[in-house]
Amino acid sequence: GATEVSQARKAKSDRDQPINITSDRLEAYNEKRLVVFSGNAVAVQGDKVMKADSLLIHYKKEPDKKGPGEATEKTEAGDFARTGSVEKIEARGNVRITQEKKIVTGDYAVYYQDAQKIIMTGNAVMKEGNNTIRGEKIDVFLDENRGVVESSGNQRVTATIYPAGKKENK
Numbered sequence: 001g002a003t004e005v006s007q008a009r010k011a012k013s014d015r016d017q018p019i020n021i022t023s024d025r026l027e028a029y030n031e032k033r034l035v036v037f038s039g040n041a042v043a044v045q046g047d048k049v050m051k052a053d054s055l056l057i058h059y060k061k062e063p064d065k066k067g068p069g070e071a072t073e074k075t076e077a078g079d080f081a082r083t084g085s086v087e088k089i090e091a092r093g094n095v096r097i098t099q100e101k102k103i104v105t106g107d108y109a110v111y112y113q114d115a116q117k118i119i120m121t122g123n124a125v126m127k128e129g130n131n132t133i134r135g136e137k138i139d140v141f142l143d144e145n146r147g148v149v150e151s152s153g154n155q156r157v158t159a160t161i162y163p164a165g166k167k168e169n170k
Contacts, residue, residue, distance in 0.1 A: 014046035014142070015116055019086065021055060033059035043089060047100055048142070050111065053093030060087045086113045095120065097140075103127045104140055104147075116142040124149070130162040 024039025037043075038054040062085055091097070091109040097118060098104075107122025117139060120126075124138040126147055135149035135157040151157045 014048065015113065017046045019043055019045040019057075019089075021057070023055065033061065035059075041091075049098045050089065050091055050095070050109075051097075052091035052095045052109070054091075056090040056092070058087045058090070059085045088112050099142065101128050102140075102147075104138055106138070118142065131160065133157065133159045 021037050021041065021043045023037035023041035025037070027036045027038075029035070035057045036054060037057070041052055041055040043050040043055055089111040091111070093107065095107065095109045096103065096105045097109060097111075097120070104118065104120050104124070104126045106120040106124040109118055109120040111118045120138045120140070121136065124135055126133045126138050126140070126149065133147075133149050136152040136155055137150045139148040139150075141147070149157045149159075
């Protein structure tokens, strides 16, 4: 239907939006193409908000476009401001990701920028409105507006779903 198309288009434009990150501390490891934001780290991209104790931004290896004799260290430091070069964001500790009415929480998450996919593990919970789903691992496909919840071993997926129109008594 037409709604799916517009949702997909909206998500695609989100991917190109800048990622704004705030935290108490920043450490950059240029040779590893890694920037670590720690202490109440918050990343915002479009309508997605990701909060965690620490956020690790991994950058893609850029093909070296510099001519001979030009320093590459300078470009790497500048590269990390470009959204296009973000490969993935690792979120560690008290992770909370929100997008519109969807909230996904857990101990650890990885957000893949190109695939627009989040994998949450460790006490993973997905809430939308009053509905709650828990599992060992939750994959959220942002472009497709869907999630997959998996269990492991003896821990099963549990869901609490409220019928539409019924208000939960607080």
